[in-house]
Amino acid sequence: MRRVSVVLLAAVLAAGLAGCTQPPAGASAPASVEGDCPRASAALTDLPLADDVRAVEGGSTACLSSDAIEPIADDTAPALPATVTDSEGRAVTVDSTDRILPIDISGTIAATVFALGLGDQVVGRDASTQFAGTQDLPVVTQSGHTLNAEAILELAPTVVLTDTTIGPKVVRQQLRDAGIDVVVISSDRRIDTTDALVTEIAAALGVPTRGAALIERLDGELDDALAEIAEVTPAEASDRARMLFLYVRGSANVYYIFGEDSGADSLIDAVGGIDVAAEIGWEGMKPMTAEALVAAQPDVLVMMTDGLDSVDGIDGLIERIPALAETPAGANRRVIDMADSEILSFGPRSAEIIRALARALYAPEPVG
Secondary structure (H helix, E strand, O other): OHHHHHHHHHHHHHHHHOOOOOOOOOOOOOOOOHHHOOOOOOOHHHOOOOOOOOOOOOOEEEOOOOOOOOOOOOOOOOOOOEEEEOOOOOEEEEOOOOOEEEEOOOOHHHHHHHHOOOHHHEOOEOOOOOOOOOOOOOEOEEOOOEEOHHHHHHHOOOEEEEOOOOEOHHHHHHHHHOOOEEEEOOOOOOHHHHHHHHHHHHHHOOOHHHHHHHHHHHHHHHHHHHHHHHHHOOOOHHHOOEEEEEEEEHHHOEEEEEOEOOOHHHHHHHOOOEEHHHHOOOEOEEEOOHHHHHHHOOOEEEEEHHHHHOOOHHHHHHHHOHHHHHOHHHHOOOEEEEOHHHHOOOHHHHHHHHHHHHHHHHOOOOOO
């Protein structure tokens, strides 16, 4: 089910991005930084908390304290050649990591490569990879999230790390035919799959000790974040926020609810919310219906920032989806948004992502 849901996610995002333009190669991408979000580094328990998380009014933006990926201290040289069996069952031998091209729909593979300390060897990026140090890398995806074979071949990568969220599949084979090592990484993106993701990528790049060190660091960061959030999560389920992840692209008339096994559910669980999509039996990602929205009765909508912008903000969202007026989230105009390149990226930033969402949920700073 989870693997199927990732394929659906790719299809949904591709449909939503069909009417959008991707940032040009070398363009500076928007990022969440401390200056734009002055409370982003504050401990959740040090911030003024909402008296009733279900009754908060207005929108809030979840943002990270920095758009940088911190590399692991381990600088063990890659042990190459490295032979791995990728997620599609192919035995792949990676002979060189001199020119790495990590590409997927969420930017997670690239973030992991940078966290492993191999960012200097990365030669290109997908449209979702927008953290510090990647702005000047050429983009090899067209129409948002479609692989451009010509652009990739021009970069002459020695190894391509990708997954099934981005395609078409024929391009991956074209790269193999050109003599490029292509490793297909597992596409399952959730908080609890981060360790497996790191292990796969570290093995393919011949740096398993770096991978082990990164996993230890990330597990510690995640444990600390979950403990911090647990301190402010209401003890009674009836007092917890009923949350719904809504994916929107107004220009393409795309409105989807992300439910169980979409990845969004793991974010809601991590911040102590109640995933109302699960309550109504919503699995994966499916087009929103007014009936489902009213049945779910969310207190809080969670959205991508560009998606909210595509409908001209909260007022435009309510105007386009009249059924929202029949929910607490609509009545209170309660929406939490987060940058598209961050909210479902997981990987090395999982702990910071859930901390950011928790701040926006429990200690909101209204933005309108």
